[in-house]
Structures are given as C-alpha cells and as structure tokens.
Amino acid sequence: xxxxxxxxxxxxxxxxxxxxxxxxxxxxxxxxxxxxxxxxxxxxxxxxxxxxxxxxxxxxxxxxxxxxxxxxxxxxxxxxxxxxxxxxxxxxxxxxxxxxxxxxxxxxxxxxxxxxxxxxxxxxxxxxxxxxxxxxxxxxxxxxxxxxxxxxxxxxxxxxxxxxxxxxxxxxxxxxxxxxxxxxxxxxxxxxxxxxxx
Amino acid sequence: xxxxxxxxxxxxxxxxxxxxxxxxxxxxxxxxxxxxxxxxxxxxxxxxxxxxxxxxxxxxxxxxxxxxxxxxxxxxxxxxxxxxxxxxxxxxxxxxxxxxxxxxxxxxxxxxxxxxxxxxxxxxxxxxxxxxxxxxxxxxxxxxxxxxxxxxxxxxxxxxxxxxxxxxxxxxxxxxxxxxxxxxxxxxxxxxxxxxxxxxxxxxxxxxxxxxxxxxxxxxxxxxxxxxxxxxxxxxxxxxxxxxxxxxxxxxxxxxxxxxxxxxxxxxxxxxxxxxxxxxxxxxxxxxxxxxxxxxxxxxxxxxxxxxxxxxxxxxxxxxxxxxxxxxxxxxxxxxxxxxxxxxxxxxxxxxxxxxxxxxxxxxxxxxxxxxxxxxxxxxxxxxxxxxx
Numbered sequence: 318x319x320x321x322x323x324x325x326x327x328x329x330x331x332x333x334x335x336x337x338x339x340x341x342x343x344x345x346x347x348x349x350x351x352x353x354x355x356x357x358x359x360x361x362x363x364x365x366x367x368x369x370x371x372x373x374x375x376x377x378x379x380x381x382x383x384x385x386x387x388x389x390x391x392x393x394x395x396x397x398x399x400x401x402x403x404x405x406x407x408x409x410x411x412x413x414x415x416x417x418x419x420x421x422x423x424x425x426x427x428x429x430x431x432x433x434x435x436x437x438x439x440x441x442x443x444x445x446x447x448x449x450x451x452x453x454x455x456x457x458x459x460x461x462x463x464x465x466x467x468x469x470x471x472x473x474x475x476x477x478x479x480x481x482x483x484x485x486x487x488x489x490x491x492x493x494x495x496x497x498x499x500x501x502x503x504x505x506x507x508x509x510x511x512x513x514x515x
Numbered sequence: 516x517x518x519x520x521x522x523x524x525x526x527x528x529x530x531x532x533x534x535x536x537x538x539x540x541x542x543x544x545x546x547x548x549x550x551x552x553x554x555x556x557x558x559x560x561x562x563x564x565x566x567x568x569x570x571x572x573x574x575x576x577x578x579x580x581x582x583x584x585x586x587x588x589x590x591x592x593x594x595x596x597x598x599x600x601x602x603x604x605x606x607x608x609x610x611x612x613x614x615x616x617x618x619x620x621x622x623x624x625x626x627x628x629x630x631x632x633x634x635x636x637x638x639x640x641x642x643x644x645x646x647x648x649x650x651x652x653x654x655x656x657x658x659x660x661x662x663x664x665x666x667x668x669x670x671x672x673x674x675x676x677x678x679x680x681x682x683x684x685x686x687x688x689x690x691x692x693x694x695x696x697x698x699x700x701x702x703x704x705x706x707x708x709x710x711x712x713x714x715x716x717x718x719x720x721x722x723x724x725x726x727x728x729x730x731x732x733x734x735x736x737x738x739x740x741x742x743x744x745x746x747x748x749x750x751x752x753x754x755x756x757x758x759x760x761x762x763x764x765x766x767x768x769x770x771x772x773x774x775x776x777x778x779x780x781x782x783x784x785x786x787x788x789x790x791x792x793x794x795x796x797x798x799x800x801x802x803x804x805x806x807x808x809x810x811x812x813x814x815x816x817x818x819x820x821x822x823x824x825x826x827x828x829x830x831x832x833x834x835x836x837x838x839x840x841x842x843x844x845x846x847x848x849x850x851x852x853x854x855x856x857x858x859x860x861x862x863x864x865x866x867x868x869x870x871x872x873x874x875x876x877x878x879x880x881x882x883x884x885x886x887x888x889x890x891x892x893x894x895x896x897x898x899x900x901x902x903x904x
Binding site for chain 2: 371374377390391392393394395396397398399
C-alpha cells in the first residue's frame with residue numbers, strides 16, 4: 318500500500334509526506350521504497366508530524382462552541398489542502414532481487430519516490446535478523462531512541478503473532494547493545510515486557 | 516540603518532493625536548444626509564452636475580440596510596487572485612510572469628477544496644506590447660494590472676464552472692479596469708477592446724451559467740457616495756465645480772466639510788452582515804466600454820470592517836443573486852476571520868515568493884547562457900545585489 322512520497326532524502330533515512338492528512342504510518346512500523354524493479358530500501362518510521370504546508374502560515378484556532386474537532390474540517394475544507402502530515406523513517410536495510418541486507422543502503426532513496434507499508438510476510442522475513450536494531454538505537458530524531466525501539470519491537474511482536482521466542486531474542490540483542498548503559502537498557506526491557514492481553 | 520526611526524516615531528505621535536476624534540461630526544452629517552436625501556431629486560441634480568470626482572448613482576434608496584440572508588445548505592465559492600514579476604530594465608531579457616491562483620471551496624454534505632495555480636510567461640515582442648499604430652504601449656503599470664485582472668476573471672470562469680451549485684465567484688480588488696484609454700479615438704478603442712473584449716466575454720460566460728460574481732475591496736478608500744452627498748449639499752444651480760461660487764469668492768466651498776469623509780466611515784453604521792443599498796459607478800470606462808455589464812457596488816459589514824463589493828449590472832438587478840452573494844461573502848468572512856477564505860487561499864496560490872523570483876531569474880540567466888547571450892546586469896542592479904562594504 319502506497320502511503321506517502323519522499324520530500325527529503327539522505328543516507329540515514331528520509332522524510333515523506335503522507336497521502337492522508339493525520340494518517341502517518343504507525344511509529345516503529347517497517348516501510349519500503351522501491352527504487353526500481355530489482356532494488357528497494359527498508360526503513361523504520363521514527364517520527365510523525367502535522368503542520369502547515371507553507372512555512373509562513375502557522376495553524377490557528379478555528380473551533381467555536383458549535384464547531385470543533387472533525388467539524389472544523391467540514392467548515393473549512395481548504396484545511397485539508399493547506400495542512401500536511403509528514404513522517405520520518407530511518408533506513409535500516411536494502412533489498413536486491415530476493416536478497417535483503419540489513420544496514421544502511423549505499424545510496425539515499427530517490428526524492429519524490431513512493432513509500433509503501435510493508436506487508437506482513439515482508440516484516441516477518443526482514444525482522445528474522447536483528448542486526449538492524451543498532452541502527453534504530455543510534456539514529457537521529459526527536460523521539461528518544463529507546464522508545465522508538467520499544468514501539469517497534471511491540472509492533473513486530475504483535476505482527477509475528479505474539480512470538481515470545483523472537484521477543485526474547487530481540488531483548489538479548491538489545492541487552493548486548495546497551496550493556497554499558499543500564500538505564501537505557503531497562504527502559505527498553507521494561508517497555509517490551511509482555512503484559513496480560515498483549 | 517539610515518532610517519531615522521526616532522524621528523519618525525515623534526512625528527507618529529503627532530499624527531495619532533491629529534487622527535484622534537477627527538471627522539466625527541462630518542461623518543454624522545453625512546449619515547444624516549444619507550437618510551434625508553430623496554434619491555429622485557438627487558439623481559436629477561446629479562444629471563445636471565459637473566464635478567471632477569466620481570459619483571455614486573443611487574439605484575433605490577441611499578440609506579436602506581439589508582440584513583444578511585442565511586446561506587444555503589450546499590454551495591461553493593470560487594475565487595482567483597494574481598501576482599506578477601514585472602519587467603526589469605536592469606537585465607538584458609524583458610519578460611513578465613503573471614501567476615494566477617485559484618480556489619474552489621465546496622461546503623455542505625460533501626465538503627471539498629481545490630487549490631491551483633497557473634503561470635503565464637510573456638517574452639515575445641507581441642506579448643509585451645499592446646497593438647497600437649504609433650504609440651509604444653508596453654505591458655507594464657496599469658496595462659499590466661489590467662492584463663492580470665482579465666486573466667483572473669478568465670480563470671474564475673474555469674474554476675467556478677464545475678462548482679456545486681449555487682456557486683459564487685469572487686475576485687480581489689476592483690472589476691473596473693482602471694487605466695484603459697476612454698476616448699473615441701479608434702486606436703484608443705482598439706487598445707480598450709484588447710482588454711475589455713476578453714474581460715466582458717468572461718463576465719458573459721459567468722452570467723450565462725447563472726454564477727454571480729463580485730470583487731471584494733478591503734479597507735476601501737472610495738468616496739463616491741460621499742461625493743454624491745456633496746452634490747446634494749451644493750447650493751450652486753446647476754452644480755459645476757469649475758465655476759464654484761465659493762471658490763470665486765475665495766471661500767471654503769459649502770461641501771468641503773464632507774471632502775475628508777470616506778464612504779466606509781458613513782456605512783460603519785451597518786450592523787454585522789448588513790449591506791447598504793446598491794449604487795451605480797460613474798467611471799468613464801464603464802460608460803464607454805462595459806455596456807450591459809456596467810459595475811454597481813454596495814458596502815457590507817463583515818466585522819470588523821466595512822468592505823466594498825462591486826458587481827456587474829446583471830447581479831445588481833437580480834435580487835436572488837444579490838442575496839446569495841451577500842450571504843456567502845458574509846459567511847466566507849466569518850469562516851476566514853474577517854476575510855473570505857476562498858480569496859485567502861487563491862491569494863496563497865498566487866503569491867510569488869522572494870526565493871521563487873530568484874529561481875526564475877536564475878532560470879532566465881541559464882537559458883540565456885545556453886544560447887550564448889551574456890547576462891549583463893546594470894551597475895545599479897549589481898551593486899544592489901552585492902552590497903559590498
């Protein structure tokens with residue numbers, strides 16, 4: 318499913334504009350850019366934001382006693398054209414033919430290319446290896462990286478049908494990566510601990 | 516910073532003191548005249564009057580106010596606006612860019628917005644020059660403004676046509692093409708027609724589709740109605756400013772108290788949403804060129820300001836269209852915080868930003884370089900860009 322178009326691109330990731338206002342892909346979800354028929358780039362959504370399209374136009378309050386929330390968009394249909402939702406993703410791997418490789422891609426994805434949400438099967442295949450987690454832990458961005466990893470791991474855990482074996486493997490990988498930073502490690506481990514109904 | 520702000524601010528204080536409480540009695544007097552003047556008598560007096568100012572011809576009463584009707588449940592508002600890059604005589608290539616922004620906003624069961632812009636690039640000799648047998652008429656100043664207004668109105672036809680009915684069309688500024696020649700000279704007529712023909716053609720298309728159109732003037736400086744009141748108070752018979760008896764006796768003319776009053780100050784007595792009665796404009800261009808599309812106007816209180824709306828005759832004389840226009844313009848201003856949302860969005864689409872202007876200049880420079888034309892900037896232009904110290 319195509320969900321957005323790249324509007325900033327760099328070696329470590331990209332920023333895309335969402336096709337739907339207020340509907341960026343979930344934080345931590347795996348997305349893909351198809352560079353051509355044979356090449357693609359995998360990335361993990363690390364940030365989302367909605368604001369005005371024009372840098373000089375700040376959003377202002379539109380609500381009244383009668384008109385608020387969704388009704389504001391009905392009263393001011395132009396808002397759907399003057400606001401936009403953007404999301405940032407950190408590149409974590411690439412694919413050539415059938416072979417996926419974890420790590421930074423050799424080139425940034427092309428500007429204005431489409432971003433797709435990965436299908437379940439692709440998520441399962443890509444997350445089998447866990448090397449890419451280190452890219453999430455060291456990536457740039459406003460969301461604290463431990464929280465990003467927690468959200469990502471929970472998302473994949475659910476997608477894998479509450480795969481306990483996978484989650485403990487991921488936890489061991491995180492423990493290795495953060496062995497010198499107890500506080501950050503505990504933030505992740507406490508965050509991913511399965512709870513009732515999870 | 517060579518601007519002496521300290522000095523200006525001292526003068527500003529004096530200016531503010533002078534403005535405070537000024538013209539109150541004059542405005543009250545104008546309002547009283549508006550209520551008491553009989554339109555038929557005034558029209559008869561105006562027929563015979565010779566003034567140097569524009570007059571407003573009352574269609575019905577002078578002072579009646581009409582409350583805003585409720586807007587329909589489903590409707591749309593179309594608007595266009597334009598901006599341009601003027602020809603720059605400091606660079607070797609002469610060109611004009613006119614960018615027309617448009618907005619179609621649909622309200623009701625299926626709200627929707629369409630925002631677009633379309634750029635026009637003129638560089639050919641025949642595009643930059645208005646045909647005339649012996650005068651050098653370039654596409655600049657008033658004529659450039661007129662071209663922009665024509666393009667705006669033509670774009671309005673395109674944008675408004677697919678709108679959910681009822682639809683109204685709005686433009687910023689005036690529907691009166693100022694600056695066009697108004698004499699009977701056949702060459703002048705051909706210049707006039709060069710602009711008026713497509714303009715009136717666009718108005719005719721809107722009329723044929725039943726789409727009322729208006730232009731919107733924020734903070735209008737016009738005095739047409741007050742000028743008509745000056746005719747009313749004049750005791751010279753007939754009124755002829757060139758032979759004013761007061762001036763002849765070196766006295767202040769009897770009408771001079773009203774001279775500083777603006778129409779919008781007189782109509783500030785309108786309640787929110789109310790409009791004034793309809794007046795007909797008297798510019799010469801309307802008489803000689805507009806035919807059945809002659810421009811009328813009224814004032815509307817859109818909170819917090821009194822604005823002027825200009826409409827063609829076929830809207831002014833159609834109560835249903837006039838009501839729709841008043842209801843929707845007022846509704847637009849309420850949605851848009853005092854200025855119609857559709858016009859605001861059309862403006863945003865039309866604006867050519869500083870960086871965009873520089874990109875256009877760079878593209879021109881590159882295109883010229885490719886053809887081996889040196890991009891020579893005048894010394895003044897170079898000096899302004901480099902600003903060396």
